[in-house]
Amino acid sequence: MNVFLTGASGYIGRAVARRLVAAGHRVTALTRSPGAAAAAQEVGAIPFVGEMGEPVSWQAMAWSHDAAVHIAQEHSSDGPAKDALAIETFIKASMVGRSRALIYTSGVWVLGNTPDAPADERASTVGAAQVSAWRSYHETLVLRARSDQLRTVVLRPGIVYGGRGGLVDLFFETARDEGAAAFIGDGSNRWSLVHLEDLAELYVLLLEGQASGVYHAVDSAPMTVRNIATACSQAAGAHGSVRSVPLAEARSSMGAMADALVMDQAVTAPASAALGWSPSRPTFDAAGAFLQWSH
Structure with missing residues (x-):
């Protein structure tokens, strides 16, 4: 499968890129600096220079791929807006391009405190942490975009x-x-918690399967x-x-x-377990x- 990946030079993205390549997929990594391009190449990905907040620089490339895995996050005041632009661009890929799957990376902080009972994939995100509150809306954008042409997944890693x-x-x-x-x-x-390699394995499982919806990546x-x-x-x-x-x-x-x-x-991960994922x-x-x- 031809996969367009953001965040390939980051902590999670490098592990995911490495695992996707090992599984036989061709990975194109969106990068914006020579250092990031070199990091992507080290794990077997093909770097493509572009700026996440300027989709015109990379949308044609993304639309030519079978699937998109969005992991990148910019830690700035403009980060949420750039993330929304990226989501919009990936959704369009199913309308004007060949992309048929989108995996969006969120996180368990959207669940807020869970003092009374463990939170599974059906839990509310009303009490999301302040630093992650914007992600709840972005999750909704991704999930609502599911169609006959596009399979959408929200993946929430633990720590x-x-x-x-x-x-x-x-x-x-x-x-x-x-x-x-x-x-x-x-x-x-x-x-x-979740180990990085177990998380990367779940990305591959979700990409290669037919699942849609929300999935947690946490140990037991x-x-x-x-x-x-x-x-x-x-x-x-x-x-x-x-x-x-x-x-x-x-x-x-x-x-x-x-x-x-x-x-x-x-946090628990029954939906992920049902797919056969076992850390x-x-x-x-x-x-x-x-x-x-x-x-």
Whole structure:
């Protein structure tokens, strides 16, 4: 299959590109710099220079592909608007081009806090984290675009770990550099995790199948942040030492991101399981993650 991919030089995108190429697909990666192009080539993708927020620079190329996998996210005030433009362009691909599938990357933060019961793919997004609230509407754009010509998928990864680039890296870094893994708040809130390679496998499964709708990518064991930090500290040689950063202090440097990191989330993935997806790492592997991170 010919796949048009955004975000191929990023943390998740590189793993997905590598896995798609390994599965025999031809991947064209939207890139906007020589460095990003080189990163895409390293994992077997074919770079195509363009700017996500300027679809005229890449829409013809996207429309010539069988499917689109949209992972890129620009962390700026213009990011949501550029994301919407990209979605609109990919939807048009089914009308004027050959594209027949669109996989859109969202995230479990659109679910907000889930203190009462685990949230599956049918859960409401009314309480989405402030930093992700715009994604709920973009998910709707994607899902409503489903037609006889276009299969649409929204994929919501949990907190991704493995290699270098995920949020869990912060625990390893502070444990190594400060002697204690630092987390925000009291650490009693839960995260739902997924290993990077298991996530990449789900992208391939969704691309090669016929599924539409919302799918979660999380392992089977939500953990408190304190326990995650403790495991990372132990793996990093800091003997399980951890320390709490007050939420107010974290907000002063991280803004609304700090509030997202203290959300209590237990998320499940029954729809993904029904497709046959089963994470090879059903629980958090701190030792393995540290080994990957440190090399």
